[in-house]
Amino acid sequence: IGKPRTILIIDDNAEHRGFLREMLDLLDFIVKEAKSGEEALQVVQETWPDLILVDVFMPGIDGFETTRSIRTLANPAPVSIIAISASPEMQQASLAAGCDDFLVKPIQIDHLFQCLGQYLQLEWKFIGS
Secondary structure (H helix, E strand, O other): OOOOOEEEEOOOHHHHHHHHHHHHHHOOOEEEEEEEHHHHHHHHHHOOOEEEEOOOOOOOOOOOHHHHHHHHHHHHOOOOEEEOOOHHHHHHHHHHHHOOOEEOOOOOOOHHHHHHHOOOOOOOOOOOO
């Protein structure tokens, strides 16, 4: 309950974007997608998201450079950026590039929910059967 939150998924892999979109759509988030760093920079200038999920390895502008570029854009609203990679050793480089957190692929749903709750200041309410 509250205002809808916008999440931007940046990943060159359509399957990965689709998986994340499915999870986030179920939770009634407004989901935007970008398949490249270049496209992501256009999207954030049109619709400033509340949270960004960015793949580290992409052709062209990678996740590190995309994060650094987003951090330089003037916007009064803070945005949390969570890096995603199948390579756990990319965590420190992601944080150094300006990401707030890091998720390892394949993404564990409970870790995703934990990050969403923490960075969007959400309180999850699970309805039992």
